[in-house]
Amino acid sequence: MRTSLNSLAKSVLRPIARKYDEAEHEYPQELEMFRSMKVMGGGPKKKPKTDDSPEKSSKPKKGVNLGTVVTVEEMCWGDAALLLSLPNAGLGNAAIAAVATEEQLQRFGDKWAAMAITEPGSGSDSGSITTTARLDGDEYILNGEKIFVTCADRCDVVVVWATVDKKAGKNAIKSFVVEKDTPGFKLETLEHKLGIRASDTGTFVLDECRIPKDNLLGSAEVKTDTEGFKGVMKTFDNTRPMVAAMANGIARAALDFTKEKLEEAGVDLSYTSNPNNLSSIVREFYTMEANLEAMRLLTWRAAWMADNEQFNNVEASMSKAKAGRYATLITQKCCEILGPLGFSRDYLAEKWMRDSKIMDIFEGTGQIQHLIIARNVLDLSSKELK
Numbered sequence: 001m002r003t004s005l006n007s008l009a010k011s012v013l014r015p016i017a018r019k020y021d022e023a024e025h026e027y028p029q030e031l032e033m034f035r036s037m038k039v040m041g042g043g044p045k046k047k048p049k050t051d052d053s054p055e056k057s058s059k060p061k062k063g064v065n066l067g068t069v070v071t072v073e074e075m076c077w078g079d080a081a082l083l084l085s086l087p088n089a090g091l092g093n094a095a096i097a098a099v100a101t102e103e104q105l106q107r108f109g110d111k112w113a114a115m116a117i118t119e120p121g122s123g124s125d126s127g128s129i130t131t132t133a134r135l136d137g138d139e140y141i142l143n144g145e146k147i148f149v150t151c152a153d154r155c156d157v158v159v160v161w162a163t164v165d166k167k168a169g170k171n172a173i174k175s176f177v178v179e180k181d182t183p184g185f186k187l188e189t190l191e192h193k194l195g196i197r198a199s200d201t202g203t204f205v206l207d208e209c210r211i212p213k214d215n216l217l218g219s220a221e222v223k224t225d226t227e228g229f230k231g232v233m234k235t236f237d238n239t240r241p242m243v244a245a246m247a248n249g250i251a252r253a254a255l256d257f258t259k260e261k262l263e264e265a266g267v268d269l270s271y272t273s274n275p276n277n278l279s280s281i282v283r284e285f286y287t288m289e290a291n292l293e294a295m296r297l298l299t300w301r302a303a304w305m306a307d308n309e310q311f312n313n314v315e316a317s318m319s320k321a322k323a324g325r326y327a328t329l330i331t332q333k334c335c336e337i338l339g340p341l342g343f344s345r346d347y348l349a350e351k352w353m354r355d356s357k358i359m360d361i362f363e364g365t366g367q368i369q370h371l372i373i374a375r376n377v378l379d380l381s382s383k384e385l386k
Helices: 002-022 029-034 064-078 080-084 091-099 102-108 166-172 227-264 280-307 313-338 349-360 366-378
Strands: 113-116 132-136 139-150 157-163 173-179 185-190 201-212
Touching: 002 029, 002 064, 002 080, 002 349, 064 080, 064 227, 064 280, 080 227, 080 349, 091 102, 091 113, 091 157, 091 173, 091 227, 113 139, 132 157, 139 157, 139 173, 157 166, 157 201, 166 173, 173 201, 227 280, 227 313, 227 349, 280 313, 313 349, 313 366
Parallel strands: 113 157
Antiparallel strands: 132 139, 139 201, 157 173, 185 201
16 A cells, blocks of 8 residues: 555655645645545544444444555655645544534535634634634524634635633533635635645634534533543544654655665665764764654554554654654754755755644644643643643
8 A cells, every 4th residue: 555655646746746835825736636535534434324224333444544644654755735735635524524423424524624723822722712602593603713724725614613601611612614605704814834835724714603503513512521622632633643644754755865865975874884883974864764763653553542442642642742843853954964955946855844844833733742741641630730
């Protein structure tokens, strides 16, 4: 599977990577061939049950998450921004697949769904969301602003996080599916970014935006504990290993190119030399390869646990923290080793360096991942360790 995916990335994504890096907000029509594929959809969809259909388990098939992170790494070896631009592969699709009812899957399962969480005053702390949703008869009315929404212009629907009761804190945060053409829901701006430029990122404003009551994902009940918010946050336990896999793909692309150029220059990378007799460049390269292998193993472990229905909150954060940070370091070091080739627009090394940085930021910054890991290792609550 990895060989065929790599061939696909090499023949389809890599050749157009520079084109759409420069044409930032232009939709890559070449990606329409992927519209029926499920690359980052958060596992298989439930199928609507009919009266004459036999009762079947709705549990995801074993290996779905592990297969997804392998796919994502190979595709991001081709180009991470183009992967993020694949139709029907938005982060909102993962949320819908995870918690939607059968009826909601019928309505939204085949639509391209973005995820709107971040706000001007709420970044890494998702619990501080201020966008509101108030119930009015058979409709919810949403008000607020969402920034840095991936696939904002190209998606069909957006999964918006909002609070139904500000006084209840995290317990009242829910997710709602909002159709793009809904009155009161406006795409305000599109960002110009350092990296992943082929992927569009935008700001939405919700002004008395009315949506059907049954567009709420999950339960409407505001519980007295944080179980409701934890259910919403579980989406990240599936998507953070995907981001780690994206970082792995970018780092591997940079290492493959660097190895090719070093060998062309006569540098011996045969792995047979005495470790005490290595040049500084060879030692640096071997260290980067070792870190990439650690990144990959952490990612696979988190995905494997999800496939086996094991709680993987810590492992998901570990994979994201390690991969996000070290992909940035690896791509920077590769550009340093490559010298002028690493900064020339004739090659993609400088692009990989720019693209890698976001992997340490979105889906929760590296600092937040370390905080999650520390709380679990030390058995402390969010109030005890901030």
